[in-house]
Amino acid sequence: AQTVTQSQPEMSVQEAETVTLSCTYDTSESNYYLFWYKQPPSRQMILVIRQEAYKQQNATENRFSVNFQKAAKSFSLKISDSQLGDTAMYFCAFRIQGAQKLVFGQGTRLTINP
Amino acid sequence: DTAVSQTPKYLVTQMGNDKSIKCEQNLGHDTMYWYKQDSKKFLKIMFSYNNKELIINETVPNRFSPKSPDKAHLNLHINSLELGDSAVYFCASSQHTGQAYEQYFGPGTRLTVT
Numbered sequence: 362a363q364t365v366t367q368s369q370p371e372m373s374v375q376e377a378e379t380v381t382l383s384c385t386y387d388t389s390e391s392n393y394y395l396f397w398y399k400q401p402p403s404r405q406m407i408l409v410i411r412q413e414a415y416k417q418q419n420a421t422e423n424r425f426s427v428n429f430q431k432a433a434k435s436f437s438l439k440i441s442d443s444q445l446g447d448t449a450m451y452f453c454a455f456r457i458q459g460a461q462k463l464v465f466g467q468g469t470r471l472t473i474n475p
Numbered sequence: 476d477t478a479v480s481q482t483p484k485y486l487v488t489q490m491g492n493d494k495s496i497k498c499e500q501n502l503g504h505d506t507m508y509w510y511k512q513d514s515k516k517f518l519k520i521m522f523s524y525n526n527k528e529l530i531i532n533e534t535v536p537n538r539f540s541p542k543s544p545d546k547a548h549l550n551l552h553i554n555s556l557e558l559g560d561s562a563v564y565f566c567a568s569s570q571h572t573g574q575a576y577e578q579y580f581g582p583g584t585r586l587t588v589t
Contacts, residue, residue, distance in 0.1 A: 406580035465518040
């Protein structure tokens with residue numbers, strides 16, 4: 362069974378700092394996808410970034426980038442120049458290619474302080 | 476335009492009652508899902524429908540019954556509500572073609588059973 366682990370329940374940084382959220386996963390599959398979702402206090406789940414396992418290049422979306430280490434089964438999210446609006450729960454998620462089921466980590470509560 | 480909508484957003488009811496949550500997506504997707512987020516924010520898939528056919532049915536009590544009248548709608552009916560059913564229920568959708576087919580989430584329904 363696939364599992365996703367986020368080892369940091371909570372993190373807090375000052376505005377404009379860079380923060381990295383950790384995620385590790387366990388699978389015997391070689392083709393899969395990884396995602397980071399953001400859940401602000403509004404409760405809406407918002408896709409932040411995705412990574413295809415077959416791609417060696419790390420995905421980037423504006424201030425958000427990932428460090429994907431396939432051999433280590435690690436998928437961390439880096440937020441640069443953090444903003445107050447980045448305050449949210451962040452969930453790492455995993456899906457096997459061809460399957461519909463998303464497996465989520467426990468989440469990291471990120472607070473950006475002014 | 477709302478992509479994935481759920482009604483109601485909040486639902487407070489007593490133990491033993493029967494209630495339904497409705498979900499609609501206007502993205503033209505062919506796959507829809509129900510997820511449950513517990514009090515510790517952990518998200519877990521409950522059901523998935525592809526073209527009105529049930530394809531994922533996780534270990535969920537029989538009191539929960541999904542119904543998909545068409546590709547754009549997936550409703551969740553819960554019989555004999557229990558205190559432990561209190562949670563946030565998310566509907567999501569995706570297109571089961573292409574590669575990564577990200578899942579898009581609705582705003583969630585907070586169910587409180589008293």
